[in-house]
Amino acid sequence: MEALLIAIKARILELAPEFLQFPLGHLLSITPVISVFAGIFALTTWIERKGLGRIQNRLGPNRVGPVGILQPVADGLKMIFKEDVVPRSADKIVHFLAPILLVIPTMLAFSVIPYGNRLVPIDLDAGILFFFAIGGSAELIVFMAGWSSRNKYAMLGAMRAIAQMISYEVPLILSSIVVIMMAGSLSLVDIVAVQTGGFWNWHVATPWGFVGFLLFLTAALAESNRSPFDIPEAESEIIAGHMTEYSGFKYALFFLAEYLGLFAMTGLAITLFLGGFHAPFPFLNWVPAPLWFFGKFAILVALFIWIRGTLPRLRMDQLMGLAWKFMIPMSLITFAAGATWHYAGKGLLAWILCTPMLLGSYVYLGTALTKGQKVSKRVYRFAD
Amino acid sequence: MTFSFAIIAFITLIGAVGALAFRQIVHSVLCLAITFTGVAMLYLQLGAQFLGFAQFLVYIGAVTILILFAVLLTKNTGPTISGQVYSASWVSGVGVGVSVFVCLAWAILRTPQLDRLAAEETNSTVKAIGLSLMSDYVIPLEVIALLLTAAMVGAIVIAMNETSTQTTMQGANHEKGLK
Numbered sequence: 001m002e003a004l005l006i007a008i009k010a011r012i013l014e015l016a017p018e019f020l021q022f023p024l025g026h027l028l029s030i031t032p033v034i035s036v037f038a039g040i041f042a043l044t045t046w047i048e049r050k051g052l053g054r055i056q057n058r059l060g061p062n063r064v065g066p067v068g069i070l071q072p073v074a075d076g077l078k079m080i081f082k083e084d085v086v087p088r089s090a091d092k093i094v095h096f097l098a099p100i101l102l103v104i105p106t107m108l109a110f111s112v113i114p115y116g117n118r119l120v121p122i123d124l125d126a127g128i129l130f131f132f133a134i135g136g137s138a139e140l141i142v143f144m145a146g147w148s149s150r151n152k153y154a155m156l157g158a159m160r161a162i163a164q165m166i167s168y169e170v171p172l173i174l175s176s177i178v179v180i181m182m183a184g185s186l187s188l189v190d191i192v193a194v195q196t197g198g199f200w201n202w203h204v205a206t207p208w209g210f211v212g213f214l215l216f217l218t219a220a221l222a223e224s225n226r227s228p229f230d231i232p233e234a235e236s237e238i239i240a241g242h243m244t245e246y247s248g249f250k251y252a253l254f255f256l257a258e259y260l261g262l263f264a265m266t267g268l269a270i271t272l273f274l275g276g277f278h279a280p281f282p283f284l285n286w287v288p289a290p291l292w293f294f295g296k297f298a299i300l301v302a303l304f305i306w307i308r309g310t311l312p313r314l315r316m317d318q319l320m321g322l323a324w325k326f327m328i329p330m331s332l333i334t335f336a337a338g339a340t341w342h343y344a345g346k347g348l349l350a351w352i353l354c355t356p357m358l359l360g361s362y363v364y365l366g367t368a369l370t371k372g373q374k375v376s377k378r379v380y381r382f383a384d
Numbered sequence: 385m386t387f388s389f390a391i392i393a394f395i396t397l398i399g400a401v402g403a404l405a406f407r408q409i410v411h412s413v414l415c416l417a418i419t420f421t422g423v424a425m426l427y428l429q430l431g432a433q434f435l436g437f438a439q440f441l442v443y444i445g446a447v448t449i450l451i452l453f454a455v456l457l458t459k460n461t462g463p464t465i466s467g468q469v470y471s472a473s474w475v476s477g478v479g480v481g482v483s484v485f486v487c488l489a490w491a492i493l494r495t496p497q498l499d500r501l502a503a504e505e506t507n508s509t510v511k512a513i514g515l516s517l518m519s520d521y522v523i524p525l526e527v528i529a530l531l532l533t534a535a536m537v538g539a540i541v542i543a544m545n546e547t548s549t550q551t552t553m554q555g556a557n558h559e560k561g562l563k
Contacts, residue, residue, distance in 0.1 A: 015552075124433065125510050129438070130437050133440040136445025137444045139445065140414075140417055140444060141454075162449060166449065200475075
């Protein structure tokens with residue numbers, strides 16, 4: 001399949017005149033990424049609402065089209081034609097720029113992820129560094145949105161979002177550094193190439209990789225402000241956080257950027273830990289590689305929807321405590337486990353050495369996190 | 385001077401001018417972020433991929449946010465700064481600036497290296513940088529790491545007293561709430 005796609009691109013480029021080949025070639029790489037992930041976004045909003053409906057014992061959207069599948073189209077049209085309200089005291093230019101700027105880094109993050117053999121928009125030497133550098137600019141843009149609205153809730157939400165994103169960026173990067181150490185490269189294409197040959201070669205099938213994968217997923221959820229880490233936009237506390245003063249299509253852009261950020265993180269998690277586009281068994285190699293990538297992608301997105309439907313929101317101090325007291329020490333210990341794994345020969349001995357190391361620190365850190373807190377039945381003052 | 389260099393230099397300079405000229409401090413910080421982006425793009429144009437991304441990661445992702453927090457913690461965060469942005473002694477300031485520029489331009493134009501055609505191909509891949517950091521420059525790296533650790537420990541020590549009083553206050557409030 002990817003050979004077919006590459007052949008189509010080469011054929012189109014042959015037809016084009018010489019001076020057009022460079023821009024056209026990049027355009028042909030960029031357009032599928034944007035259209036495919038925007039399409040997945042639309043589909044995910046529907047699947048998420050259906051799934052949450054199922055979890056909460058109701059039907060979910062079922063009016064527009066068969067089983068409500070045209071709901072995203074209707075929502076999109078509604079968002080476009082909605083009135084764009086800008087507060088009178090808002091900082092007009094910054095307020096206007098923030099939603100537009102936020103989409104750019106999330107879109108750029110997709111450009112380094114390998115979707116199949118030779119199917120990578122740009123194969124950068126320092127691909128993973130590019131990913132995190134681009135992702136780091138989102139904090140500034142969230143601040144722009146919150147500050148320019150001149151609204152206390154928006155400002156509070158933005159500050160919460162920045163504090164959360166800075167805190168969770170550390171375990172996110174630390175847990176992926178172990179993979180970089182083991183693969184010996186910052187290029188995502190090389191990291192995928194290390195994991196060929198079946199699921200037992202994937203990084204998630206090692207003790208440090210399994211722990212790193214869980215840490216990465218948790219940090220990715222927090223980084224993209226998703227439930228149970230959706231404190232920055234907690235509806236019941238601060239309306240919608242930094243998005244409070246946005247309406248119409250600008251709000252839709254924030255929504256889009258949030259989902260695309262989560263998708264990019266999911267793509268990176270697949271690339272780093274789940275073997276990228278490789279099949280779990282060598283005899284399944286005839287299935288086109290992009291299908292494996294998007295299959296794993298679908299499973300992880302479904303997991304995120306499940307998590308959103310079942311876990312309650314954390315409190316601010318619990319959130320910070322989890323990041324700084326549990327996830328960062330834990331990801332540092334995966335460093336040591338990774339080094340042990342490397343020098344103990346990657347076999348049975350390495351398993352025997354690494355597993356108690358990680359399990360012991362998990363138990364210790366977990367008990368230390370809840371020490372001093374009285375965990376008892378919650379007393380409700382008004383709800384009883 | 386290529387066309388792309390001209391665009392990047394223009395963006396960088398516009399950002400720098402904006403950072404100086406705006407009355408609202410937050411606007412200045414945002415313009416500074418544009419300048420940082422421009423510098424990162426300059427590094428990328430010169431083929432220093434690692435340096436460019438590191439510049440972006442550190443300056444946009446951390447330094448700008450740090451400045452913003454510092455601005456928000458100060459008292460003067462009102463809509464406009466009262467009074468003039470430009471100093472009263474701007475004539476002497478321009479004089480100093482022009483003389484520094486003339487000195488630097490004179491020194492740069494007189495350097496013999498200017499005759500060289502182009503820098504020779506340097507091995508600046510990420511792997512080469514990593515290897516040299518871990519072999520030739522391992523002692524400076526360790527010294528920097530030690531310095532940063534000391535700074536972090538210092539910050540934690542300073543912040544520790546405050547948190548203990550805060551938690552007791554929170555506890556007190558909590559108890560009041562329960563009564």
